[in-house]
Amino acid sequence: MEQSIVTYTTPVVKLHYLNYVVIEVPPVILDRLPGKFEKGNYNQRLIIRLDNAIEWQCGLLAMGEGSACVTIQSKRLKELKKVIGDDVEVRFFKDESTYGVEVAEEIAEYWSQDAEAFRRFSQLTPSMQRYILNYITTVKNPDKRLERTLLLMRNLLRSTEGKESFRELLGK
Helix, strand or coil, rough: CCCCCCEEEEEEECCCCEEEEEEECCHHHHHHCCCCCCCCCCCCCEEEEECCCCEEEEEEEECCCEEEEECCCCHHHHHHHCCCCCCCEEEEEEEECCCCCCHHHHHHHHHHCCCHHHHHHHCCHHHHHHHHHHHHHCCCCHHHHHHHHHHHHHHHHHHHCCCCCCHHHHHH
């Protein structure tokens, strides 16, 4: 894997006002991240690696006072054998992927057979694209991933172009 952009150690903390467990990214670290000038401090996608043990694609959440954070799921904390207050080594890498999240093979196959669905998907905002991809990819069962792909892509094609909503895509 490529060289990390930045490496530092920080404690795992809980933001009680949001009920999130996070890794803080202080201003001095934000200044060293690659997308600052193109996209701003908080509008960039990265790959985070903790304690050289686990990694995932992530985005930054603004915390105020020039700091940001990355949320960490309790499942990942358990995998690291860490609890709130423990220090972790954080490494950030530039995310070179197209969408900033994994693309399930079910939706990639669907797009290969339906160019119009891919065209419509490509016109959505990056956050809506990531939502759709996460909604499909987070399911472990391939049949369920296919079911979700069909639901979302059919609803996308039925929706008014340029006025798509999450509610409409989910069929609610």
